[in-house]
Amino acid sequence: MSTSKIFVLKSSDGETFEVEEAVALQSQTIAHMVEDNCVGNEIPLANITGEILTKVIEYCKKHVAVVHDGEGNLSSFLKEELKNWDTEFLSNIDQSTLFHLIMAANFLNIKDLLDLTCQGVADMIKGKSPEEIRALLNIENDFTSEDEEEIRAENQWTFK
Numbered sequence: 368m369s370t371s372k373i374f375v376l377k378s379s380d381g382e383t384f385e386v387e388e389a390v391a392l393q394s395q396t397i398a399h400m401v402e403d404n405c406v407g408n409e410i411p412l413a414n415i416t417g418e419i420l421t422k423v424i425e426y427c428k429k430h431v432a433v434v435h436d437g438e439g440n441l442s443s444f445l446k447e448e449l450k451n452w453d454t455e456f457l458s459n460i461d462q463s464t465l466f467h468l469i470m471a472a473n474f475l476n477i478k479d480l481l482d483l484t485c486q487g488v489a490d491m492i493k494g495k496s497p498e499e500i501r502a503l504l505n506i507e508n509d510f511t512s513e514d515e516e517e518i519r520a521e522n523q524w525t526f527k
Contacts (some may be wrong), residue, residue: 375409376424382417383409386424393427395476414474419467426456426480457487462503 374391376384391410392398400406412420429452433445460468465487472481492500501508510518 374406376420377409377411378415378417378420379413380417382420384417384420384424386427387431389431390424390427393431393477395478396474412475415471416467419464419471422460422464422468423471423475423477423480426483427477429456430479453483457483462491 372388373385374388374397376386376391376397378384392401397406397410400410415423430449433449457465465484469481469484469488472478472484491503495503498508500506
Protein backbone atom coordinates (compact mmCIF):
# COMPACT_ATOMS: atom_id res chain seq x y z
CA MET A 368 0.00 0.00 0.00
CA SER A 369 1.35 3.37 -1.05
CA THR A 370 1.77 6.13 1.51
CA SER A 371 2.40 8.76 -1.13
CA LYS A 372 0.58 12.03 -0.65
CA ILE A 373 -2.26 12.69 -3.09
CA PHE A 374 -2.81 16.08 -4.74
CA VAL A 375 -6.07 17.15 -6.33
CA LEU A 376 -5.63 19.21 -9.49
CA LYS A 377 -8.63 21.19 -10.72
CA SER A 378 -8.83 22.19 -14.38
CA SER A 379 -10.32 25.40 -15.76
CA ASP A 380 -13.51 23.55 -16.68
CA GLY A 381 -13.96 22.15 -13.18
CA GLU A 382 -12.64 18.61 -13.65
CA THR A 383 -10.63 17.27 -10.73
CA PHE A 384 -7.78 14.80 -10.92
CA GLU A 385 -6.17 12.96 -8.03
CA VAL A 386 -2.47 12.41 -8.63
CA GLU A 387 0.37 11.13 -6.52
CA GLU A 388 2.87 13.61 -5.17
CA ALA A 389 5.73 12.40 -7.40
CA VAL A 390 3.57 12.95 -10.50
CA ALA A 391 2.40 16.43 -9.43
CA LEU A 392 5.89 17.56 -8.43
CA GLN A 393 7.21 17.09 -11.96
CA SER A 394 5.66 20.53 -12.40
CA GLN A 395 8.05 23.10 -11.00
CA THR A 396 5.10 25.48 -10.61
CA ILE A 397 3.29 23.02 -8.34
CA ALA A 398 6.54 22.12 -6.56
CA HIS A 399 7.10 25.79 -5.70
CA MET A 400 3.51 26.13 -4.52
CA VAL A 401 4.04 23.13 -2.20
CA GLU A 402 7.39 24.50 -0.96
CA ASP A 403 5.79 27.88 -0.23
CA ASN A 404 2.87 26.19 1.56
CA CYS A 405 0.36 27.63 -0.92
CA VAL A 406 -1.48 24.36 -1.52
CA GLY A 407 -4.85 23.64 0.06
CA ASN A 408 -7.19 20.74 -0.62
CA GLU A 409 -6.95 21.24 -4.37
CA ILE A 410 -4.70 23.07 -6.76
CA PRO A 411 -6.65 25.21 -9.26
CA LEU A 412 -5.16 25.35 -12.73
CA ALA A 413 -7.22 28.09 -14.36
CA ASN A 414 -5.25 28.04 -17.64
CA ILE A 415 -5.62 24.31 -18.39
CA THR A 416 -8.72 22.40 -19.49
CA GLY A 417 -9.49 18.89 -18.31
CA GLU A 418 -8.68 17.43 -21.73
CA ILE A 419 -5.20 18.96 -21.73
CA LEU A 420 -4.58 18.22 -18.05
CA THR A 421 -5.38 14.56 -18.77
CA LYS A 422 -2.58 14.53 -21.36
CA VAL A 423 -0.16 16.32 -19.02
CA ILE A 424 -0.88 13.81 -16.25
CA GLU A 425 -0.48 10.88 -18.67
CA TYR A 426 2.95 12.24 -19.66
CA CYS A 427 4.02 12.85 -16.05
CA LYS A 428 2.85 9.43 -14.87
CA LYS A 429 4.88 7.72 -17.58
CA HIS A 430 7.98 9.75 -16.86
CA VAL A 431 7.79 9.30 -13.09
CA ALA A 432 7.21 5.55 -13.48
CA VAL A 433 10.55 5.04 -15.23
CA VAL A 434 12.98 3.72 -12.66
CA HIS A 435 16.32 5.50 -12.37
CA ASP A 436 19.49 3.91 -11.09
CA GLY A 437 20.98 5.09 -7.80
CA GLU A 438 22.57 8.14 -9.42
CA GLY A 439 19.46 9.37 -11.22
CA ASN A 440 20.50 8.02 -14.62
CA LEU A 441 18.42 5.97 -17.03
CA SER A 442 19.72 2.81 -18.64
CA SER A 443 20.06 3.03 -22.42
CA PHE A 444 17.20 0.52 -22.75
CA LEU A 445 14.88 2.68 -20.63
CA LYS A 446 15.94 5.83 -22.50
CA GLU A 447 15.03 4.17 -25.78
CA GLU A 448 11.72 2.88 -24.39
CA LEU A 449 10.83 6.34 -23.07
CA LYS A 450 11.82 7.95 -26.37
CA ASN A 451 9.54 5.53 -28.22
CA TRP A 452 6.70 6.26 -25.80
CA ASP A 453 7.21 10.03 -26.28
CA THR A 454 7.09 9.60 -30.07
CA GLU A 455 3.87 7.61 -29.81
CA PHE A 456 2.42 10.18 -27.36
CA LEU A 457 3.04 13.02 -29.84
CA SER A 458 1.77 11.07 -32.83
CA ASN A 459 -1.63 10.59 -31.19
CA ILE A 460 -2.47 14.27 -30.71
CA ASP A 461 -3.79 16.87 -33.12
CA GLN A 462 -2.23 20.26 -33.78
CA SER A 463 -4.59 22.19 -31.49
CA THR A 464 -3.90 19.82 -28.59
CA LEU A 465 -0.17 20.11 -29.26
CA PHE A 466 -0.27 23.90 -28.93
CA HIS A 467 -2.39 23.69 -25.77
CA LEU A 468 0.10 21.18 -24.35
CA ILE A 469 2.93 23.63 -25.04
CA MET A 470 1.09 26.34 -23.14
CA ALA A 471 0.28 23.96 -20.26
CA ALA A 472 3.87 22.68 -20.06
CA ASN A 473 5.12 26.25 -20.03
CA PHE A 474 2.63 27.35 -17.34
CA LEU A 475 3.33 24.29 -15.19
CA ASN A 476 7.06 24.52 -15.89
CA ILE A 477 7.52 20.90 -16.97
CA LYS A 478 10.72 21.30 -18.96
CA ASP A 479 10.85 17.85 -20.58
CA LEU A 480 7.23 18.09 -21.78
CA LEU A 481 7.84 21.61 -23.09
CA ASP A 482 10.95 20.43 -24.93
CA LEU A 483 9.09 17.45 -26.40
CA THR A 484 6.10 19.46 -27.61
CA CYS A 485 8.22 22.28 -29.04
CA GLN A 486 10.30 19.68 -30.87
CA GLY A 487 7.02 18.33 -32.24
CA VAL A 488 6.21 21.73 -33.75
CA ALA A 489 9.76 22.08 -35.07
CA ASP A 490 9.44 18.68 -36.76
CA MET A 491 6.09 19.73 -38.27
CA ILE A 492 7.56 22.77 -39.99
CA LYS A 493 10.99 21.37 -40.84
CA GLY A 494 11.73 21.52 -44.56
CA LYS A 495 8.60 23.53 -45.40
CA SER A 496 8.51 26.79 -47.28
CA PRO A 497 7.27 29.96 -45.58
CA GLU A 498 4.00 29.62 -47.51
CA GLU A 499 3.53 26.02 -46.34
CA ILE A 500 4.28 27.02 -42.74
CA ARG A 501 1.76 29.88 -42.95
CA ALA A 502 -0.89 27.47 -44.27
CA LEU A 503 -0.07 24.82 -41.63
CA LEU A 504 -0.19 27.29 -38.74
CA ASN A 505 -2.99 29.49 -40.14
CA ILE A 506 -0.78 32.57 -40.25
CA GLU A 507 -1.91 35.41 -42.45
CA ASN A 508 0.76 36.87 -44.73
CA ASP A 509 0.81 40.59 -44.01
CA PHE A 510 3.79 41.34 -46.27
CA THR A 511 3.35 42.97 -49.65
CA SER A 512 5.14 41.29 -52.54
CA GLU A 513 7.68 44.14 -52.46
CA ASP A 514 8.31 43.57 -48.72
CA GLU A 515 8.81 39.86 -49.32
CA GLU A 516 11.23 40.49 -52.18
CA GLU A 517 13.25 42.88 -50.01
CA ILE A 518 13.42 40.39 -47.13
CA ARG A 519 14.44 37.58 -49.49
CA ALA A 520 17.21 39.76 -50.93
CA GLU A 521 18.48 40.76 -47.47
CA ASN A 522 18.41 37.18 -46.18
CA GLN A 523 19.28 35.24 -49.31
CA TRP A 524 21.47 32.81 -47.37
CA THR A 525 18.39 31.40 -45.57
CA PHE A 526 16.64 30.44 -48.81
CA LYS A 527 19.33 28.11 -50.17
